[in-house]
Amino acid sequence: MIYGLFFGDSITYGEYDGVFGGWVDILKRYALQKYNEGSTNELILFNLGIGGETSEGLVKRIPHEMKARNSADGNIVFIGYGANDLAVKDENQMIDAEQFKANIETAIQHAKLYSNEIYLVSILPISEKIDSKISTTGKIRTNEDVLVYNQILKDIATENALSYIDFHSAFLEDKEILLSKDGVHPNEKGYGMMAEIAIPIIEKYL
Template identity: 40%
Template sequence: MKHIICFGDSITRGENDRERGGWADRLKSFYMEQFLYEKDNEVCVFNMGIGGETTVGLSNRFRQELDARLLEEETNLVTLGYGANDIALVGDKHQVSIEEYTANLAQCIDYAHAKNARVYLLSIIPVITDLNTGKPRMLKDIILYNKLLQRLAKEKNVTYVDLHSLFEADTASYFTFDGVHPNAEGHSLIYEHLKSILV
């Protein structure tokens, strides 16, 4: 048996995927169907995404939420998909500084490792700046924070998952009206990629 515990913001939660509720719920449906037909190797997916959440919110809830869903003596995988809200600008400052962002994620990774869970750090996906009418997010900041995530993954010996490059070709067709949230096709891209990696 295996648990996949998906922490993140509204992109993990599945906002704006009107067809199947986002990549995490697609993953959940896939494993449920697989178990129903094969009656073996049960995999439970927990969608822990919260709209608008930053790594500050994650660090406040991570231990309790993780402990409640961990399997004893079994496989536990944890995905961390954060950054779209951390990098959002309020005035001339990010909602969460790059230093605090790093510290929050590092703290959660260390705790997950202490519980023998495997961690997957998901990169920040692009935004369509012409459509992003809410809190602005700069493409240069996304690139900067993704480089940080790569370094952090190497330092902490966790898997870095490059979702950003999935959207580099014909990016606009994979997003909804706000330029931040993937549409059904965008979530399908993420789902297919993660399904091949989360083993």
């Protein structure tokens, strides 16, 4: 029995998807279906996404979460952060780029105690409608910052020989169709596309 642990914010959690419950929930159902159809391994997926969380929260909880959900048969870890870290509120970035890099690297060190299978998940592009504008929560996000933080994730993945899941590129062209009304979270179509991209990854463990 292999465990898949998905750490992240509201996009990992699946917010704004009233149809499928988000990309991780789609993967959960897929893994269960494959097991019922006779796949070799039972893959149990845990959605550990928390709305509004930054990489600061991840660093605090990952040692405990990993310890509590550690399978003797192996663990797969997905880390998807940055959309909240890069947001600017009251003229301050929630978590600046340097600290973001340090936090993700710390989290990876914790994850490596339990797993060699670690995936970094890219930040999604944001809608042009909200780029550089103050949201209802008082936060400003820019696509420019998204590129900077995604580059940090790519570099960390390369340096640590980890896999990088590039949802950003997949969304870029049709983002206005794949994002929900708030311009940050995917809609059900967007979450469906994320799951399609991620299914071949989890297939390897089934």
